[in-house]
Amino acid sequence: MELSYWELKNWFTNIDYTIFGSGIVGLHAALRLRERFPTAKILVLEKGMLPQGASTKNAGFACFGSLSEIIDDLKTHSEEEVIQLIAKRWQGLQLLRKKLGDAAIDFRPHGGYELFLKDDENTFNECVAKLPFINELLQPLFKANVFTKEVDRFGFQNVEDYLIFNPFEAQIDTGNTMQELLKQAIAADILILNQQTVTSYADAGNHVEVVLGDFSFNSQKILFATNGFANALTHGAVQPARAQVVITEPIPNLDIKGTFHLDRGYYYFRNIGDRILFGGGRNLDFEAETTTEFGQTKIVQNKLEDLLKNVILPNQDFKIAHRWSGIMGIGNSKNPIVEQLSENVFCGVRLGGMGVAIGGLIGTELADLI
Known part of the structure; x- marks a missing residue:
C-alpha cells in the first residue's frame, strides 16, 4: 500500500487508541475513550464496507431474554x-x-x-x-x-x-441506530476507516505494531470489538454463529405488532411497518451455522418459509422481498469477555446474540479497562 505523506500524517501517526470493529461495541468504546481522553487520537478500523458482522444485520430487538x-x-x-x-x-x-x-x-x-x-x-x-x-x-x-x-x-x-x-x-431501527452512532463518532473527531483487514499485531511493550496487509503502523493501545470474529483472539472461547433472516413484501392489513420469540429464542420475528422480518433456525444445523461466512442454506430458508406459512401468517399471501445473514459471537458461557490480553491489547467480545442490549455497556466497559 503506497501512502502519501499527508495520509501517514493525518491517519497513521501518533495514534493513541486503535479499535478493531465499528459496530455497537467498537463505537461505544471509541466514544467513551473520547469522553475520558479529549485530546487523544482515536482510530477505528472496520473490515467490512459497513459494521456488518451483526450491528447492521440484526433484527432490531430491544430485548433481554425470553422466558x-x-x-x-x-x-x-x-x-x-x-x-x-x-x-x-x-x-x-x-x-x-x-x-x-x-x-x-x-x-x-x-x-x-x-x-x-x-x-x-x-x-x-x-x-x-x-x-x-x-x-x-x-x-x-x-x-x-x-x-x-x-x-x-x-x-x-x-x-x-x-x-x-x-x-x-x-423494537428499534437497526439502520438508524448505527447511523446515529457513526454520526456521533465522526462529530467526536474519531477517525473511521472501512474495508481494513488486520493481518497481525505485536505488543512491543510501549506500543503495538499493527499490520494491514503490506502496511504497518504503531498505536499506543489497541482494542478488539470483533465479537463473532474473535475466535483466534480468545483461543476458541468465542464461536461464530450465523443467523439467517428474511423480510416479506408489505402485507395489507397486517395485525402483528411487537417482537416475538419461538423455540427458546432460536426463531424470532417482528413487524417492520406492514412487513414481517423473520430470522433464526441455526439449531437445524449447528455445524453449518458455526461459520464467519455470510449466506443462506436451503434447510434454514425452507424452515423459515414453512413457519411463516403455517404458523405466523396462515391463510395470508406473502412474498419474500429480501434475505440476508449476520454473524453473532457465542460460547459455552453467556457472560461477555471484557479483558486485557497483554500490556496494550484489550478485547470486548462474545455478546451471546444480545448485542443490541449489551453492546453499548460492553463497549463502555472495554474503554474503561484502559
Missing part, C-alpha cells in the same frame, strides 16, 4: 449469573436509549411475546409452571412482573392458545 431462554440459562448458569446478565442487558438498553435518543433509534415499546408450537407442549408447560418463580427472581430489577400469560390474539396457527407477554421489550 424459555432464561429458564434454559438457569440450567447452565447460577441464579446470580443469570440475574447479572439480565441486569447488564437492561442497563445496556437504557444506555443505548440515553446516548442516542428514542427518536433517533425509532424506539417502539410494543412489548414482546413468546409463542409455543403445539408439538412443544413440554416447554410451554415448563414456562407456565416456572413463570411465577422467574418473575420473583426479576422483581428487584424491574419492580414489576415481567412475564404474564395472555391469550393469542394474533391468529397464529399450530401454537398453544396462550402466549407469554413481556411489556418491557421493544
Whole structure:
C-alpha cells in the first residue's frame, strides 16, 4: 500500500487508541475513550464496507431474554449469573436509549411475546409452571412482573392458545441506530476507516505494531470489538454463529405488532411497518451455522418459509422481498469477555446474540479497562 505523506500524517501517526470493529461495541468504546481522553487520537478500523458482522444485520430487538431462554440459562448458569446478565442487558438498553435518543433509534415499546408450537407442549408447560418463580427472581430489577400469560390474539396457527407477554421489550431501527452512532463518532473527531483487514499485531511493550496487509503502523493501545470474529483472539472461547433472516413484501392489513420469540429464542420475528422480518433456525444445523461466512442454506430458508406459512401468517399471501445473514459471537458461557490480553491489547467480545442490549455497556466497559 503506497501512502502519501499527508495520509501517514493525518491517519497513521501518533495514534493513541486503535479499535478493531465499528459496530455497537467498537463505537461505544471509541466514544467513551473520547469522553475520558479529549485530546487523544482515536482510530477505528472496520473490515467490512459497513459494521456488518451483526450491528447492521440484526433484527432490531430491544430485548433481554425470553422466558424459555432464561429458564434454559438457569440450567447452565447460577441464579446470580443469570440475574447479572439480565441486569447488564437492561442497563445496556437504557444506555443505548440515553446516548442516542428514542427518536433517533425509532424506539417502539410494543412489548414482546413468546409463542409455543403445539408439538412443544413440554416447554410451554415448563414456562407456565416456572413463570411465577422467574418473575420473583426479576422483581428487584424491574419492580414489576415481567412475564404474564395472555391469550393469542394474533391468529397464529399450530401454537398453544396462550402466549407469554413481556411489556418491557421493544423494537428499534437497526439502520438508524448505527447511523446515529457513526454520526456521533465522526462529530467526536474519531477517525473511521472501512474495508481494513488486520493481518497481525505485536505488543512491543510501549506500543503495538499493527499490520494491514503490506502496511504497518504503531498505536499506543489497541482494542478488539470483533465479537463473532474473535475466535483466534480468545483461543476458541468465542464461536461464530450465523443467523439467517428474511423480510416479506408489505402485507395489507397486517395485525402483528411487537417482537416475538419461538423455540427458546432460536426463531424470532417482528413487524417492520406492514412487513414481517423473520430470522433464526441455526439449531437445524449447528455445524453449518458455526461459520464467519455470510449466506443462506436451503434447510434454514425452507424452515423459515414453512413457519411463516403455517404458523405466523396462515391463510395470508406473502412474498419474500429480501434475505440476508449476520454473524453473532457465542460460547459455552453467556457472560461477555471484557479483558486485557497483554500490556496494550484489550478485547470486548462474545455478546451471546444480545448485542443490541449489551453492546453499548460492553463497549463502555472495554474503554474503561484502559
